[in-house]
Amino acid sequence: MPISPNQGSTGGGFAATLTGTGLTGATVVRFGAEPATITASSPTSVSVVAPSGAGVVDATVTTPAGTSNPVPFYYVLPPVVLDVSPSSGPVAGGSTVTVTGRGLATATSVLFGGTAVTPTVLSDSELTAVSPAHAAGEVSLAVLALGGSATAAGAFGFVAAPTVTGFSPLTGLPAGGTLVDITGTGLSTTTGVTFGAVPATFAVLSDTRVAAVAPAQAPGAVSIALTTTGGSATAPGVFLYAL
Incomplete structure (x- = not known):
């Protein structure tokens, strides 16, 4: 005689169904010594609201003809995060x-807030979930x-994508070392700044300002791009390496 589900909260209060034969006129369903509340019954199934409990208990059905064979039911402790x-992560989701x-x-x-996603359970102590938009x-x-x-x-925290509105100065020496002030919005979670394809050292000054040190590059024009938790953005215009 199976029971579904075969595990539930120690606090009880959840629905469970026992199936089998000869269940006509079920009068009592017990989880261990505790009676459950019968909500529906037929000759082949009994639906109940389970009582509170702990550990592994035997679930049984009693009818005028006698008491059924016991089936194990497992009480599970509440999760802890x-x-x-x-x-x-970004407002677009995907983290x-x-x-x-x-x-x-x-x-x-x-x-995440009110948006549900299906997790990947790795163990009793760890799971992963992909954030929604x-x-x-x-x-x-x-x-x-x-x-x-x-x-x-x-x-x-869901972080909006950054915007870069400008930077100053517009030029620097190929040897690098020019301190460049970058302005925009959503810059407080900046994780990287590049001049062309070359990463630069930087410091976040506020949500609207980042200071970066131009790395050494060959003479020429390059774009400045920022990456944040919310995404990435490229500054308008170019930074010119000139002698």
């Missing part, structure tokens, strides 16, 4: 986010599992 990494904690083996869904801002991340749910408030 300990860490979310990375903690931010692979690793969640670590406890009780994650039965996770069925991860919610979402408006900019911080959201809670919730894990839904058979044992219940866990929510980490403000655990993930």
Whole structure:
């Protein structure tokens, strides 16, 4: 006589169905010693709302003809979220986010704000989920599992794509070393600056300013591009390396 699902939250309150034969007139369904609430029954199935419990218990059905064979039911502890990494990603979505904690083996869904995605469960202590597209801002991340749910408030931030509006000065020596002030919006999460294909050292001054040191390059014109958590952007115009 199978039971579906065969595991659930220690707090109870979830629906379960036992199937078999000779179940006509079921009067009591027990999970261990605790009675469940019968919601529907037929000669081949009994639906119930499970009581609270812990560990592995025997589920049985009692009818006027007697008590059924026991079937194991597993009570699962609620999940716990300990860490979310990375903690931010672009508004376009697509970031692979690793969640670590406890009780994650039965996770069925991860919610970024109110948007649900299906996770890839790696172990009882780790899962990954790909962030969906979402408006900019911080959201809670919730894990839904058979044992219940866990929510980490403000655990993930959706970051808008940057814009670059200009830079100064417009020229520098091929030997490099020119300090270039780059302006725009959404620059606070800058992770890289390139002059042409050459990466530059940089410092984030604010959400609207980044200072970068032009690397050495051959004489000529190159584009300046920034990469942030929210995406990438190329500055208008070119930076000229000239003697």
